[in-house]
Amino acid sequence: MALPDIKEKWTYKINEVTIGAIEQEGGTRGKTITVGGQTTLPLLSFEGNIPNKPVVAGYIANAVPDWPDTILKGIGDEVKSPVEWAQKSVQEFKVDLLSIKLIGADPHGKNATAEECAKTVSDVLKAVDVPLIIWGCGDDEKDSLVLQACAEAAKGENCLIGSAKESNYRTIVALCMANKHKIISEAPVDINIGKQVNILLRDIGYNLNDVIMFQTTAALGYGFDYVYTISERARIAGLKGDALMALPQICDVGGEVFRVKEAVADEDALPGWGALEKRGPMWEAVCAGNYLQAGADIVIMAHPVAIKNIRQAIDKLF
């Protein structure tokens, strides 16, 4: 008797989402990036197809992030200029696309105006030709202005805009539909809310084929396992036929990792933990690698050493 076939038989396909628009599509990008389209779990290519490899989005911002000097030094002086940071990320760090976080708009920080943010987005788009992900500063009220201005400035570029939550999804849908962008749907480490936001988006007529899910991201050691299981469960539900969960996923690894002590405290504070110069990027790489295994399609990363490691892992394993 032949050995029974114990391969998992998935019935559904994860949506394929393309970010960026080249000239013929009304944009100015030199290339587009497509994620999703899988019919199997990550790495298990013997059970289905993985037509698009996961991608690395380079983290950039319109203000210098509150990260230790050791980490900022790894990136270089360019962190002070979003345009130069963007160029270096593309040319030297070899990222597939860019993710700009407009933290400079934070009313409690630099409080950059919506117009200033839009100008930064335009400048970045002119300086590099990879697709762009645009995030607000995290303050809903300010972000409604900031994202509106940025979406208009990037009109036709098919950017990925972050993020639509239960509290603001109508605004985000309106500005994305008007300016031809795609949406990141966000939930606060809660798979039920994650599904609910997708229902809300679909109910007001937004096509879920143009949405990427963000379950929020936790750094290794700080709720990582919660997010890992959510991402994995969402992916399994999607592959089993839950159309509301069959969406690609994004993880903001760089934005989270350099907030936890293991990745930011130097050896003076943590004797025996090894040099921060190495430990910081290692923490980021390990965290990103694990999210790729959970079902992340886009990982946002900051440190060039971590980016290089993850690129190699993706090239070898996917």
Add this chain to the structure above:
Amino acid sequence: MILIGERINAGFKDIKEAIMNKDGDTIKNWAKIQADAKATYIDVNMGTASKDPATLCWMIEQVQSVTDLPISIDNNKADILKEAIPVCNKPPIVNSTTAEAAKLDLLLPIVAEHGASIIGLSMDEEGSPPNAEKRVENAGKIFEKIMEYGIPPEHLFLDPIVMPLKFKQEQAAAIMEATAQFKFFSDPPCHIVCGLSNISIGAKHKKLINRIFCTMLIANGLDAVILDITDKELVDAILTAELFMNKQIYADSYIEAFGS
């Protein structure tokens, strides 16, 4: 949950008349209503209105002219199935066979040839099963045969044979017990289906009885049902039961999401 819409059945007067009068509109209308209500399959039954395979083929064509949904061919005659299955645009479910060896040997080669699925009733030449053990024994016979014909378990829908609550009250527990045991025939398991409305035959509170029994069967492993898909309270109860079984991820608007 696999929801098989039961309405295009010559047991209903309007369908019987539609078959007699070659009135495609009535059949199309019911196909559309059931598709809009989110059926997974549309059952097509010509009952005693005709014995001509061409009639069944015509009915299937009417359904397929208004929906892409796959068909559940409610017929167990080999010569009719041989003509009706090729008319289906998508692999259909054959509804149904019993555990009788002669019948299985007649129908399963046709099912295997077309990559179709089949509903296996857990009854044999002796008739309706009196208890859970006999149901499991009959289901086992069907399972063995589908393996023999190379039909994968996911193409088999085992039916525990639902009997009316009003007349066979002691059977409900046996049906649930058998359902629970069908799950263990293979991994991944075959589907488990039932003709739900049998449970409420002759009863006064039909819809309530259907709804409650369906959720109890889901708790025991039922994952497909032949039902009145337009009974919204029933469908809502099924969606909710699936959450209890952790088959679907909860979201506040899970009912609305199903309908949209």
